[in-house]
Amino acid sequence: MSHSPIRADFDQYMVPNYAPADYIPVRGVGSRVWDQAGKEFVDFAGGIAVNSLGHAHPALVKALTEQAQKVWHVSNSLTNEPALRLAKKLVEATFADRVFFCNSGAEANEAAFKLARRWAIETVGADKHEIIATTNSFHGRTFFTVTVGGQPKYSDGFGPRPQGITHIAYNDIEALKAAISDKTAAVVIEPVQGEGGVLPAQAAYLKAARELCDQHKALLVFDEVQTGVGRSGSLYAYQEYGVTPDILTSAKSLGGGFPIGAMLTTEAIARHFAVGTHGSTYGGNPLACAVAEAVIDTVNTPAVLAGVKAKHDRFASALNALSAETGVFSEVRGMGLLIGAVLSDKYKGRAKDFMTAAAREGVMVLQAGPDVVRFAPSLVIEDTDIDEGMARFARAVRAVAAA
Numbered sequence: 001m002s003h004s005p006i007r008a009d010f011d012q013y014m015v016p017n018y019a020p021a022d023y024i025p026v027r028g029v030g031s032r033v034w035d036q037a038g039k040e041f042v043d044f045a046g047g048i049a050v051n052s053l054g055h056a057h058p059a060l061v062k063a064l065t066e067q068a069q070k071v072w073h074v075s076n077s078l079t080n081e082p083a084l085r086l087a088k089k090l091v092e093a094t095f096a097d098r099v100f101f102c103n104s105g106a107e108a109n110e111a112a113f114k115l116a117r118r119w120a121i122e123t124v125g126a127d128k129h130e131i132i133a134t135t136n137s138f139h140g141r142t143f144f145t146v147t148v149g150g151q152p153k154y155s156d157g158f159g160p161r162p163q164g165i166t167h168i169a170y171n172d173i174e175a176l177k178a179a180i181s182d183k184t185a186a187v188v189i190e191p192v193q194g195e196g197g198v199l200p201a202q203a204a205y206l207k208a209a210r211e212l213c214d215q216h217k218a219l220l221v222f223d224e225v226q227t228g229v230g231r232s233g234s235l236y237a238y239q240e241y242g243v244t245p246d247i248l249t250s251a252k253s254l255g256g257g258f259p260i261g262a263m264l265t266t267e268a269i270a271r272h273f274a275v276g277t278h279g280s281t282y283g284g285n286p287l288a289c290a291v292a293e294a295v296i297d298t299v300n301t302p303a304v305l306a307g308v309k310a311k312h313d314r315f316a317s318a319l320n321a322l323s324a325e326t327g328v329f330s331e332v333r334g335m336g337l338l339i340g341a342v343l344s345d346k347y348k349g350r351a352k353d354f355m356t357a358a359a360r361e362g363v364m365v366l367q368a369g370p371d372v373v374r375f376a377p378s379l380v381i382e383d384t385d386i387d388e389g390m391a392r393f394a395r396a397v398r399a400v401a402a403a
């Protein structure tokens with residue numbers, strides 16, 4: 001007889017590196033999700049900014065099932081049609097001339113950092129290998145990316161780390177001026193720090209970073225794993241800021257829930273990843289690329305991108321009203337549909353309590369560190385779902401505030 005999985009199986013069979021909630025989602029349509037017991041949730045979490053078109057979006061189901069009837073996988077000694085179509089669309093929609101596909105945000109960043117160093121070492125010399133990143137950033141969990149990420153709690157305890165990486169404060173132009181030198185290969189920035197608390201970059205900071213990189217012949221790398229593919233209200237947040245990077249990484253929303261990552265760059269830089277220098281068995285997988293192509297086709301339209309900005313305002317005004325009523329939040333910040341409600345002093349450190357209370361009321365939200373409740377819903381979430389989810393969230397906030 002087959003065993004029906006229950007939450008306790010996680011503790012019995014899985015490595016204990018996560019602490020999942022006590023319910024197990026089994027089905028989703030649009031921005032509604034149901035668990036094993038049939039309880040319904042409004043989804044403001046989007047699988048951490050991944051389900052860019054909600055659940056079971058017809059265009060994505062069609063792309064996946066049609067491709068599933070054709071070819072699932074070929075090795076990288078061959079290319080395939082979905083990868084070529086997707087690469088062309090990404091190039092046409094961005095600054096980039098060339099695309100590298102992989103399976104996750106960490107892999108896209110790993111490729112970006114390796115490429116930046118390769119480019120610097122080959123164009124200038126071995127000394128030019130330093131990477132400047134910012135404290136509180138997050139770039140993934142491979143040992144290189146977690147070391148570039150500025151949160152020692154994630155990179156400590158694994159022995160000697162990759163060298164040549166410096167961390168400076170985010171949004172601090174003077175700190176960047178002081179740290180950058182001709183030994184700098186790359187400056188790495190999230191246009192909005194996602195995991196670090198939904199903290200947007202100031203436009204002047206990104207402009208200064210661009211200028212300083214140009215002065216010191218260093219590459220500007222934007223990690224758009226969380227901000228990319230429409231979440232900011234533009235296809236990529238760099239377009240919103242008007243500051244163009246040399247390398248951009250994308251994942252999460254790109255696959256709408258199917259794993260894919262991409263690194264975008266210019267022709268002159270891409271040349272330094274010559275045949276054999278880097279690779280990934282599944283990178284450019286036809287199923288992933290077919291789904292991502294449907295995501296790009298659906299998201300990169302004026303109506304959807306304008307919708308993201310309008311929905312931002314709907315979230316922000318509901319959160320600001322809730323804040324005025326309860327005093328729970330000190331600030332509502334973010335861009336497009338990546339929104340952070342910062343807990344006021346009295347509630348600092350309790351983001352998880354709000355997340356748990358929200359789930360109890362039937363709405364899935366996220367935290368971004370201990371002090372920020374984060375919202376990263378579908379880019380096409382219906383206004384009625386926003387209103388219903390916010391009503392449930394308001395009940396959760398009132399319950400925590402009253403406890």
Ligand code: PLP
Pocket residue numbers: 048103104105106107109138139140141190194195223224225226251252
């Ligand atoms: N970069 C940023 C900005 C992220 O937010 C994340 C994930 O949260 C990553 C990289 C890592 O992506 P992945 O978990 O797909 O490896």
